[in-house]
Amino acid sequence: MTTIALAIHGGCGVLPLDSMSAEEWAEARQDLVRALTAGWSVLKGGGSAVDAVQAAVVVMEDSPHFNAGHGAALNEDGIHELDASIMDGATLEAGAISAARGIRNPVRAAHALMNDGRAVFLTGAAADDFAAGAGLAVVGQDYFTTQKRIEALTAMKAHAAAGTEASENEKHGTVGAVALDAAGHLAAATSTGGYTNKPAGRVGDSPVIGAGTYARDGVCAVSGTGKGEFFIRHVVGHEIAARISYLGETVQQAAEHVVHVDLAGSSKTTGIIGAGLVALDGAGQLSAPFNTAGMFRGWVTPDGRAFVATHQDVHEVQP
Numbered sequence: 001m002t003t004i005a006l007a008i009h010g011g012c013g014v015l016p017l018d019s020m021s022a023e024e025w026a027e028a029r030q031d032l033v034r035a036l037t038a039g040w041s042v043l044k045g046g047g048s049a050v051d052a053v054q055a056a057v058v059v060m061e062d063s064p065h066f067n068a069g070h071g072a073a074l075n076e077d078g079i080h081e082l083d084a085s086i087m088d089g090a091t092l093e094a095g096a097i098s099a100a101r102g103i104r105n106p107v108r109a110a111h112a113l114m115n116d117g118r119a120v121f122l123t124g125a126a127a128d129d130f131a132a133g134a135g136l137a138v139v140g141q142d143y144f145t146t147q148k149r150i151e152a153l154t155a156m157k158a159h160a161a162a163g164t165e166a167s168e169n170e171k172h173g174t175v176g177a178v179a180l181d182a183a184g185h186l187a188a189a190t191s192t193g194g195y196t197n198k199p200a201g202r203v204g205d206s207p208v209i210g211a212g213t214y215a216r217d218g219v220c221a222v223s224g225t226g227k228g229e230f231f232i233r234h235v236v237g238h239e240i241a242a243r244i245s246y247l248g249e250t251v252q253q254a255a256e257h258v259v260h261v262d263l264a265g266s267s268k269t270t271g272i273i274g275a276g277l278v279a280l281d282g283a284g285q286l287s288a289p290f291n292t293a294g295m296f297r298g299w300v301t302p303d304g305r306a307f308v309a310t311h312q313d314v315h316e317v318q319p
Contacts, residue, residue, distance in 0.1 A: 002182040003302045004043040005284035008035050008056050010066040010296030011173030012225045012276030014310050025310065028065040032298040032308040033317050035059040039177055040300050040319040049179040049187035049221070050088050050111070057084075057107040057189045060175035064146045066296065067173030069105055072144045072193025074153045077200050080144040082193055083207040086110045089186030089215035094120050096207035097127035104137035107191045110207070112136065121207065149196070156197035174206055176223025178215070178280045186221040186280060188213045188237070195227070204228025210238040218282045219244050220251050225295065226263070226275030234262050240279060255279045255287035263291070 010032060017025075039056030043049070061069025072080045084106035085096035095114030098121070103109045109131040113122060122130050132138045158164075176190035190213045192206040205212035205228035212228065214237025215221035222237040236258055243254035255277060263273045276290030276297075284302040288295070294311035306319035 003180060003284045004182050005180045005280055005286065005300060005302050006036065006039045006043060006052060006056065006177065007278040007280055007286050007288060007299040008032065008039065008060070008175070008177045008297065009223065009225055009276060009278045009288070010060055010175050012290045012292045012295040013173065013274050014292065014294030014296060016293065017311065028296065029308050029310065029315065031060065031063040031065055032296060033306075033319070035177070036298045036300055036306055036308070036317070036319045039179060040306070043179060043181055046182055048183075049181040049185050050086065052179040052181065053177040053187045053189035054086060054107055054111050056177040056179075057175055057191050058105050061105050061107060061191055064148070066175045067193045068175040068191040070144055071146045071149065073173070073196040073198070074145070074149050075194065075198045075200050075202070078153065079200065080141055080193055081201070082106045082144075082191070083203060084110045084189070084191035085207040085209060085213040086114055086189040087187060087209055087213050087215040087221075088114065089188075089217040089221055092216065094209045094213070096121045096209060096213075097130075098123045098203040098207045099201055100124070100127040100131070101141065102128045102138040103131040104139045104143065107189050108136050109134070110189070120209065123203070144193070152196045160197065174212070174225035176206075176213070176225065176278065178221035178223050178278050180221070180280050180282065180284050184217065184282065186215045186217050186282065188215040188221040188223045190223045205231035205236070208232055210235050212237065214238050214241060216241055220254075220279050220281050222255070222277055222279045224275065224277040227273050230263060230273045230275070234258065236277065244281065251279050251281040251285050252287040256289045259289040259291055
């Protein structure tokens with residue numbers, strides 16, 4: 001039997017259970033199921049891991065429940081600046097865009113850039129222009145804006161003025177996917193609006209290959225979520241791959257060490273940095289550690305069983 005596997009995340013720092021209605025939680029979980037279904041359909045049809053992670057991420061970019069695409073965070077100027085990347089573990093080819101302001105699905109632009117081959121990373125207006133030239137959907141800023149993100153920006157500015165600490169959910173969020181296809185190839189993709197009230201032009205880890213996104217056949221594929229500055233400093237995706245390659249650790253051991261040890265104490269002010277990730281190895285073994293109240297996540301095991309979760313609860317679903 002050919003092994004295929006898929007895992008997704010919709011960001012860590014999940015809200016307290018009583019902060020949304022049962023209906024809202026159900027809608028968010030259903031969008032996770034839809035993302036799993038999109039990616040799994042690609043894999044079951046013999047498609048590539050790269051196409052599978054893109055398919056899963058596009059669903060989450062289109063959902064208002066996650067901080068990517070429609071529903072992305074606002075920066076300090078009330079502007080959406082979007083980051084995304086994708087990486088092919090078979091070839092180490094990658095594409096990344098940052099600070100884009102009009103690309104409806106940033107992960108599609110990252111994929112198109114990877115296939116274009118002239119550059120790995122484009123930023124700002126150049127990324128938007130590339131997407132338009134590639135025939136991808138480019139939209140106005142109001143497409144990305146939701147009431148939830150407007151309220152989060154207001155809250156973050158109030159926290160900044162009062163010197164108080166915001167919740168992880170008010171600060172940031174990310175979506176991502178990792179996959180193993182029938183040919184044994186791994187891929188990873190990540191997309192985000194960054195953190196609420198971020199400085200204009202700020203770029204986090206999501207588009208940084210080796211930090212928020214990394215894939216290498218036979219080793220692992222990783223997509224992270226959390227405060228990007230610390231993911232960049234620890235080169236999180238590559239660090240997990242290095243621990244597997246050089247220390248002989250399992251994907252679970254490597255991922256949990258990075259999240260629960262390396263990122264613990266990274267901040268001089270708050271100690272543990274809110275972080276989470278999904279990772280797959282070349283055998284389809286999964287790790288999805290997080291150190292916040294919760295993490296939107298889902299996965300399909302090599303035997304075809306699918307699950308979604310937000311906090312410690314885990315729900316089996318039909319992909």
